[in-house]
Amino acid sequence: MATTKKAWSTREKLDRENSVTRARLLRAARSVFERRGYARTTVADITAAAEVSRATFYVYFASKEDVFAVLAAEVRDGFLNAQELTGLDADDPHAVARATVSAYLDAYVEHLAFITVLQHQAITDPDMYALWEAIHSHPRRRTVRYIEQATAAGLAAPVAPPEVVATASGGMIAAFAPAVANDPADRDEIVSHLVTMYLGLLGITPEAPSVA
Numbered sequence: 114m115a116t117t118k119k120a121w122s123t124r125e126k127l128d129r130e131n132s133v134t135r136a137r138l139l140r141a142a143r144s145v146f147e148r149r150g151y152a153r154t155t156v157a158d159i160t161a162a163a164e165v166s167r168a169t170f171y172v173y174f175a176s177k178e179d180v181f182a183v184l185a186a187e188v189r190d191g192f193l194n195a196q197e198l199t200g201l202d203a204d205d206p207h208a209v210a211r212a213t214v215s216a217y218l219d220a221y222v223e224h225l226a227f228i229t230v231l232q233h234q235a236i237t238d239p240d241m242y243a244l245w246e247a248i249h250s251h252p253r254r255r256t257v258r259y260i261e262q263a264t265a266a267g268l269a270a271p272v273a274p275p276e277v278v279a280t281a282s283g284g285m286i287a288a289f290a291p292a293v294a295n296d297p298a299d300r301d302e303i304v305s306h307l308v309t310m311y312l313g314l315l316g317i318t319p320e321a322p323s324v325a
Contacts, residue, residue: 135173138163139187142180147226151181151234151241178240185231185244188224192252195220206268207312207320209259214286214307217252218300221290253279260315270316278314285310 141163145154156177160170174180195216201208221228228248235245256279263269271278285307293300309319 132173134163134165134169138165138170138173138180139184142177143184143227146181146184146230151230182244184227185248188227188231189248189251191220191224192217192248193255196252196255204266204268206263206315206317207308210308210311210315210317211304213256214282214311215304217283218286218290218293218304218307221286222294225290225294249283253283256282263315268317272314272316281314282311 138159142154142159145158145162149158154177156167156170159177159180160167163170174183196213198209198212198216201212203209231241231245231248235242253276257275260269260271260275260278264271264275273281289303289307293303312319
């Protein structure tokens with residue numbers, strides 16, 4: 114009997130996590146957080162935007178902190194997914210640089226409004242700082258591993274330790290994301306510059322421009 118209750122409890126949890134209503138609450142919460150900021154957002158604001166009752170909210174989330182943490186985890190996963198590139202020759206650092214810089218920049222632009230809210234709140238809130246750091250630390254560790262592997266294979270000669278290069282490259286992309294969000298027409302040119310700078314940090318000579 115206990116086993117049956119446990120199985121039913123697990124099923125209920127999975128049903129809640131995959132619920133259409135839960136997804137609607139997450140969309141509404143993100144929109145409100147981005148518009149009003151973290152401190153000014155209330156559960157009532159979220160439920161009004163989602164057009165559900167407070168009781169329904171608490172079926173899925175314990176608090177506004179809880180829903181914010183879930184959204185932060187989604188952003189983190191979005192950055193990780195941006196590094197999941199297929200069909201690339203791992204021995205072609207130019208192709209890898211173009212693909213990863215482009216994907217990471219696009220992910221940053223997509224999540225820029227939410228990241229801005231989290232970044233502001235992280236200044237004074239240790240829990241928010243932990244969420245902010247998690248969003249960046251996972252992709253940074255992957256970049257470090259790539260740099261180490263490329264160096265070991267003789268494909269790169271980074272100008273600084275891999276951790277420093279990974280942090281610097283991520284910082285460059287973050288710095289240019291608002292410009293792309295403001296004027297998407299500049300994206301390709303900015304990507305080109307970012308790739309050139311990233312390759313420079315890796316100690317790799319950029320590809321010569323093609324001749325028409």
